[in-house]
Amino acid sequence: MTKPLLSVRDLKVEFPTRRGVLTALNGVSFDIMPGEVLGMVGESGAGKSLTGASIIGLLEPPGRIAGGEILLKGERIDNLSPDAMRKVRGRRIGMVFQDPLTSLNPLYTVAKQLTETIMTHLPVSAAEARQRAIALLDRVGIPAAARRIDDYPHHFSGGMRQRVVIALALCAEPELVIADEPTTALDVSVQAQIIDLIKEICAERNAAVMLITHDMGVIAETADRVAVLYAGRLAEIGKVHDVITRPEHPYTQGLMGSIPTLTQESERLISIPGSMPRLNAIPPGCAFNPRCTKAFGRCTAERPDPINRPNDRQVACWLYDEEKAHV
Numbered sequence: 063m064t065k066p067l068l069s070v071r072d073l074k075v076e077f078p079t080r081r082g083v084l085t086a087l088n089g090v091s092f093d094i095m096p097g098e099v100l101g102m103v104g105e106s107g108a109g110k111s112l113t114g115a116s117i118i119g120l121l122e123p124p125g126r127i128a129g130g131e132i133l134l135k136g137e138r139i140d141n142l143s144p145d146a147m148r149k150v151r152g153r154r155i156g157m158v159f160q161d162p163l164t165s166l167n168p169l170y171t172v173a174k175q176l177t178e179t180i181m182t183h184l185p186v187s188a189a190e191a192r193q194r195a196i197a198l199l200d201r202v203g204i205p206a207a208a209r210r211i212d213d214y215p216h217h218f219s220g221g222m223r224q225r226v227v228i229a230l231a232l233c234a235e236p237e238l239v240i241a242d243e244p245t246t247a248l249d250v251s252v253q254a255q256i257i258d259l260i261k262e263i264c265a266e267r268n269a270a271v272m273l274i275t276h277d278m279g280v281i282a283e284t285a286d287r288v289a290v291l292y293a294g295r296l297a298e299i300g301k302v303h304d305v306i307t308r309p310e311h312p313y314t315q316g317l318m319g320s321i322p323t324l325t326q327e328s329e330r331l332i333s334i335p336g337s338m339p340r341l342n343a344i345p346p347g348c349a350f351n352p353r354c355t356k357a358f359g360r361c362t363a364e365r366p367d368p369i370n371r372p373n374d375r376q377v378a379c380w381l382y383d384e385e386k387a388h389v
């Protein structure tokens with residue numbers, strides 16, 4: 063059996079505040095297999111970005127990992143020194159964020175940023191790094207790459223800049239790319255192209271992708287499996303086709319009523335009445351119970367952990383606890 067590339071085990075992230083500790087991620091567990099695209103979806107504030115930031119070691123203080131483990135090919139990466147983590151980042155895990163300008167330094171040419179990253183992580187000469195950078199820019203669809211490589215980020219349009227960021231994320235041949243809302247800041251007309259490009263180019267290089275988005279339409283067209291987050295917990299995880307055609311968690315069922323497509327104006331999820339609870343007001347039992355039309359006694363008292371379901375799916379909902387559903 064293939065071993066997971068990345069394993070997140072019981073991840074807990076906290077923010078100490080003056081009024082006490084806020085638990086933003088509370089026991090999140092999932093695997094990403096080599097070469098697969100895992101979509102991560104959920105409402106604003108569900109904890110998608112914090113999950114990504116925890117994996118790449120970029121959780122901003124005072125946020126901290128308060129429990130659990132993150133393993134890359136079986137080795138812990140959540141407890142590495144900042145130096146060791148910097149080597150993992152870029153070399154083994156690449157990143158594409160929402161706004162290309164957060165990944166690119168406006169003061170340096172694209173050539174400098176790409177060649178330096180390549181040479182930091184791979185044993186190649188400056189000339190070879192430049193050749194590789196040009197080939198990669200060409201691959202991500204930058205016209206006249208050999209000339210444009212010497213331009214600065216502001217010389218590129220938003221869509222072209224995100225292509226440069228994708229080249230930067232992939233230039234050291236990582237095993238995993240974390241893409242956090244990679245098209246949100248872009249014109250609708252280029253969003254689908256960028257998503258397709260991330261998917262294609264990672265597939266060519268057998269890099270896995272964790273694609274964070276609030277857009278179920280993007281997930282439907284791109285991911286192999288999908289993880290649905292709600293209030294810092296995993297509600298459901300499974301193969302995209304299964305989860306979309308037969309959602310099991312009542313929250314996922316609500317999400318499916320509002321799938322936009324890549325060609326439509328991107329719209330926020332949620333046709334479910336009510337809103338996700340704030341971190342300091344998560345109700346006892348299942349966090350979704352106040353909005354759930356199927357909630358029963360147990361749901362307000364006990365928090366459900368993910369329950370194994372057929373076809374490699376897990377659902378954190380007491381409806382699927384066969385023995386105890388109606389206790």
Ligand SMILES: Nc1ncnc2c1ncn2[C@@H]1O[C@H](COP(=O)(O)OP(=O)(O)OP(=O)(O)O)[C@@H](O)[C@H]1O
Pocket residue numbers: 077084086104105106107108109110111112113123124125276341
């Ligand atoms: N510095 C902070 N201090 C306190 N709480 C924080 C801080 N940063 C994030 N949080 C909380 O953590 C929760 C999860 O945030 P996260 O950014 O991961 O959500 P998200 O699912 O990515 O949402 P979005 O789609 O809006 O990016 C939020 O409810 C937020 O209030």
